[in-house]
Amino acid sequence: MNNMTEPTAAAPDDDARARLACIRATLARRHARERRFRALGQAAVGFGVLCVVFLFASILYKGVPAFWQAHIAAEVHFDPARIHVPPPPHPHSDETPAQFQERMHRWREQLARAPWEDLLVDALLAHLPPEAAQHRADVARLLTRGERYRVREMLAEDFSLLGKTVALALLADARVDVWYKNAQQANLPDTVRRWAQELRARGALRLQWSSALLMNTDSRASPASAGLAGALVGSLYMMLLVIVLAVPVGVASAIWLEEFAPKNRFTDLIEVNINNLAAVPSILFGLLGAVIFINGLHLPLSAPLVGALVLSLMTLPTIIIATRVSLQAIPGSIRQAALGIGASRVQAVFHHVLPLALPGILTGAIIGVARAIGETAPLLLIGMSAFVSTVPRTPLEPSAALPVQIYLWQGNELRNFFEARASAAILVLLVLMLSLNAFAIWLRKRFERRW
Amino acid sequence: MNGMVTLAVLLLAMSLAYRLGRARSLRVAQAAGGVRALHSRPVHYGVLAALWCGVPALVVLLAWAVMGEHVLQSVVAAALPAGWADGMEAFEARVLLDRISAISKGEALAQEGALHALQVQGAAHMAALRQTGQLAVAAVVALLAAGGLWYAYRRIAPALRARNEVETAVRALLAGCSLIAIVTTLGIVLSLLGEAVRFFQFVAPADFFLGTVWEPNFSSADTGAQGGDYGQFGLLPLAWGTLMVSGIALVVAVPTGLMMAIYLAEYAPRGLRSVAKPVIEVLAGIPTIVYGFFALLALGPALHTAGQWLGLEVRAASALTAGVAMGVMIIPFISSLSDDILTQVPRALRDGSYGLGATQSETIVRVVLPAALPGIVGAFLLAASRAIGETMIVVLAAGNSPLLHANPLEAVSTVTLTIVNQLTGDLDFAAPQSLVAFALGLTLFVLTLALNIVALYIVRKYHEQYD
Structure with missing residues (x-):
């Protein structure tokens, strides 16, 4: 049997082998292509992750050291022989607040005339060799200017x-x-440098944790003590106002669109409009704010209120879209059950649908707000790029904002110093944003329900 | 302060009205045979009474809070001796009136000097007026609140459909909120259009849209007074710069984002996917100013050094630097949009392809991607619109050089960058140097709107295919 079949089988066997070899070759090529494709995907993911790692590593690497600043340990003597100032005034019962302000102002002027710089230089000279006394101006330049005001404020307070x-x-x-x-x-x-080396050698000049970056406001005269307090408060005001303004309005309009709006051309228009508004570049909202809030309504320049209005308008579409998505996720059976036992549509929505959708709505809203406080461009156009050296007491006072402060600091002439400072500001901004995001994720994880 | 007190009293009155309305509904119900005889629940009668009591009064209060100071100032200004504002700029007169307001509230003292008497006199007048005004407003508010409450209270009867009325008010409020989105769009369009039209009174539209030279003179003070030379406002160098930077960004972002989405959607094990996806989405949450900062600080110098190795002259702040940084920013945008689209492609298409012996990559390239193409094109267009409108990265890293050239290694200027440059500092709404920002903004708006509409249309159409 074998002998009989062999000659006839040989040809197809060769043929099959050749075909098999061909298939193997193409298959090898196809598999190689498959591996290359997969490697390309891995490379893309790796690149993305690498970008994140690089970004965060360099922010930490650059920003964290800014919190430890060079300090000089010294003993300052509040010498009554050189500070000729009476005790501070107290308010009388028979004067208006403005009159008391006036007297206080005059007392402060007197206080400001005391030779603060000399007192500080004297304190430093205690560490330095005697010939340093001939170079008082150079020794004074070791300290940042803000220190004389700090010492003055210490006395004013106590x-x-x-x-x-x-x-x-x-x-x-x-x-x-x-x-x-x-x-x-x-x-x-x-x-x-000579005196700095001297102080360093004696251990008086050393790095120390400084709260200046967080507790002080921006300063031109005294860069070393320039801080973020004003910008942080401004950003927090804006955050609160955006939450108060944009979240209720956004949720309300999403409820109307999703639950009540009739389906007609007008509501279609609103829907298309919201989707488009979500993709309008943020800088155009700044132009809107400049024309309407600043030029039209004469609201104050650089006020957190105006910033918050602009950012609210910008965030509104995001919140509406997020709210609609979480309302859509609530199954219709909930509504039907409520309607079935006699609830009106408003009751069905507010008593049943909305509470169930709330975690999703809040998550979306918080993420929207977090994005809003990182926004820079619209704020530049409503005057928030101005230099402001006070902490705003109300949202109507001029204020800085964290992202704008980063922008201003990166452009400062003292590049080496302010690079680190701006990185530290980025760190603060990211901590604020990431903690908001983490809160949103926690909310979702804690209360989310799958249907 | 006074407004706050009135507001607090009004809120108290509203809660009182709620209790009264509720109590009355229960009382009339008892006469008619118990709570079940009421059309609505007692709560609704209470809320109805509170609304009637509060809403009209609140409207008046709000109107006073918004316009009261303005009205007071114009009345006082009219009563000041004639010619007080002679020789003053408009803003100086406004500052003076603001100061008079502050003095009359006891927040400031009159300045010494020529204006002292004027300020004292105006402030005294204003203080008197303010007192009268506040009394009048308080009276009107009280009257409205009481009247509204009385009206609602009298209407309460078992047959009154209080729930329907309250719900109509709620729905009206909700609908009003959704109008804000429309009003915002209208506001953007009108404010851009209005100021752009004023700009085109200085510069002919043809010179703007087709001009190849961007060389505005610096301040309006030097040249504006003679009505002379404002400089040249040619859009093309800026448009070209925008195109170059966003082109580079898309070249970086689209392949990377797409491959990322493909790998995460089709290959990656669940564990990797659940870690890598949120990590990459962190990139989307980072503010653009941070990208700009690191583009300037790290990426620019790195590209410069790399250029030297290759014998190329790369500027640290260039179209390339800004483009690459922007590309990294857009990657998560593209990858998450594409991911959604890829996972929507039905399983059956893949199974069919595997059944014919295709490998996974062949299935993806020849079956899944073509099926997902419209959605991916939509994502691409949305990303393009975002790249065109991005501001802070280009402000920091593009170098701001509005010249028409084709070298991506050189500095460029873009539309958004120029808007920021022309409009920061003082807002002078009379000079073409700042008005041009609105013409640029209008161009940007129309461009991004067109891209968005096309993209949303494509994405929506695609959704219908497999639903």
């Missing part, structure tokens, strides 16, 4: 300090700080 000696860690000048951290980058004049 007048019993007069005549006492207080051990303080005085904040060093921005250039000294840069020099301490990286001697190559610094452009510290030699005359000043």
